Amino acid sequence: MTLVSQTDAELAARLFDAVAAVSGEGPGMSRESFGEGEDRAMAVIAAIAAELGFACEIDAYSNLWMRLPDDDRNAPPVVIGSHLDSVPHGGNFDGLAGVVAGMLVLARYRGRAHAAPPLRVLALRGEESAWYGKAYIGSLALLGQLPASALDMPHRSGTGTLGDALKRTGLDLEAIRAGRALVKPGDIAAYLELHIEQGPVMTARGWPVTAVTGIRGNLRHNVVRCIGEAGHSGAVPRWLRKDAVLAVAELLSRMDEHWRVLLQMGMDLVMTSGIFTTAPESHAVSVIPGEVRFSYEIRSQDAATMERFYDLTREECRSIEAARGVRFEFTSRIDTAPAAMDAGWIGRFGEAAQRIGLPLEQIPSGAGHDAAVFANAGIPAAMLFVRNEHGSHNPDEAMEIADFITGVDVLAEAVAGGDQASVRTQE
Numbered sequence: 001m002t003l004v005s006q007t008d009a010e011l012a013a014r015l016f017d018a019v020a021a022v023s024g025e026g027p028g029m030s031r032e033s034f035g036e037g038e039d040r041a042m043a044v045i046a047a048i049a050a051e052l053g054f055a056c057e058i059d060a061y062s063n064l065w066m067r068l069p070d071d072d073r074n075a076p077p078v079v080i081g082s083h084l085d086s087v088p089h090g091g092n093f094d095g096l097a098g099v100v101a102g103m104l105v106l107a108r109y110r111g112r113a114h115a116a117p118p119l120r121v122l123a124l125r126g127e128e129s130a131w132y133g134k135a136y137i138g139s140l141a142l143l144g145q146l147p148a149s150a151l152d153m154p155h156r157s158g159t160g161t162l163g164d165a166l167k168r169t170g171l172d173l174e175a176i177r178a179g180r181a182l183v184k185p186g187d188i189a190a191y192l193e194l195h196i197e198q199g200p201v202m203t204a205r206g207w208p209v210t211a212v213t214g215i216r217g218n219l220r221h222n223v224v225r226c227i228g229e230a231g232h233s234g235a236v237p238r239w240l241r242k243d244a245v246l247a248v249a250e251l252l253s254r255m256d257e258h259w260r261v262l263l264q265m266g267m268d269l270v271m272t273s274g275i276f277t278t279a280p281e282s283h284a285v286s287v288i289p290g291e292v293r294f295s296y297e298i299r300s301q302d303a304a305t306m307e308r309f310y311d312l313t314r315e316e317c318r319s320i321e322a323a324r325g326v327r328f329e330f331t332s333r334i335d336t337a338p339a340a341m342d343a344g345w346i347g348r349f350g351e352a353a354q355r356i357g358l359p360l361e362q363i364p365s366g367a368g369h370d371a372a373v374f375a376n377a378g379i380p381a382a383m384l385f386v387r388n389e390h391g392s393h394n395p396d397e398a399m400e401i402a403d404f405i406t407g408v409d410v411l412a413e414a415v416a417g418g419d420q421a422s423v424r425t426q427e
């Protein structure tokens with residue numbers, strides 16, 4: 001790409017290295033949500049931002065906002081953001097890349113803030129669920145949507161709660177409990193987030209940057225039990241068996257076939273049973289399995305597709321119960337809504353990429369992001385993915401700085417294009 005400048009790559013590397021250096025003992029990065037690693041990352045980012053001439057502000061919920069000091073406009077800004085926390089022993093780029101990208105875009109408008117729409121860079125806290133079992137803490141609080149019950153969620157170590165950590169970080173717990181929003185939907189023109197891809201698609205396809213179509217929601221049962229009848233593996237004939245393993249195996253292979261057909265129909269869907277076990281207290285090589293416990297998760301960008309696949313699942317359970325004499329018991333269902341990304345911004349990303357000579361493919365995000373919280377609050381939100389090898393949530397994340405700069409180029413171009421549109425609408 002012709003827009004790759006040495007300066008951008010150097011600044012990016014400096015920011016990534018400076019934050020990595022304060023991200024705890026290895027392997028990998030540990031920037032605990034509302035903990036020390038995240039505090040240190042935020043301090044490093046704020047110090048370099050000040051050096052770059054940005055005006056910095058920490059809001060009442062301890063998120064960091066950056067802007068150009070000569071930007072005195074009051075119109076709702078375009079916000080470029082992501083999170084600074086990581087999972088324990090995670091990678092350096094998950095989250096941090098979005099904050100660094102925003103800083104690079106902002107740096108391009110130094111001394112000429114009015115050449116872009118009003119811009120803010122937002123470094124959020126507490127996106128990862130790994131520490132308190134709750135994701136998007138920072139963005140939910142910002143929008144007044146963090147449930148008060150979340151404050152009682154225990155730290156992964158078993159000692160202390162999220163409320164304790166928020167208090168230690170200096171947040172006003174009463175404001176959080178009351179659901180006081182610092183940002184309302186009309187306050188922000190758009191929320192844009194650049195993030196590393198966390199799956200293998202872009203590397204496999206050779207795509208450096210993509211636009212995200214939507215963020216998959218999910219529908220889960222953490223535990224489903226299939227209850228059959230234990231028996232002697234040699235003594236019970238096939239026709240008298242109630243084998244729980246064969247019943248669940250049949251259920252999953254029927255659902256796998258439905259999945260294949262729905263994909264052929266063009267639907268977005270993934271299905272996973274990540275936990276699958278016979279009863280360890282009674283299972284044995286010579287015992288027909290009387291019980292299987294398994295997890296069941298469906299994800300899609302489309303709520304109706306998830307519901308349809310869920311209905312099919314329950315139908316197949318009833319049919320297998322009748323045919324095999326087993327019984328399925330479902331624990332409570334947990335729903336997370338999908339989030340559509342803003343079509344206008346997806347279009348701007350495409351046009352911006354075209355201007356710099358890059359074909360821009362589109363893919364869904366299977367993982368959750370703060371952008372979903374903004375989108376579901378009614379704020380136009382959009383995301384770019386940058387190619388990354390070895391997935392994320394591990395120390396082996398591998399993003400090339402050249403790919404990252406290409407992503408920043410698309411983001412900056414799209415923001416500049418957005419400027420003309422927003423100036424026109426204001427006139």
Ligand SMILES: [Zn+2]
Pocket residue numbers: 083094095127195369
């Ligand atoms: Zn992330």
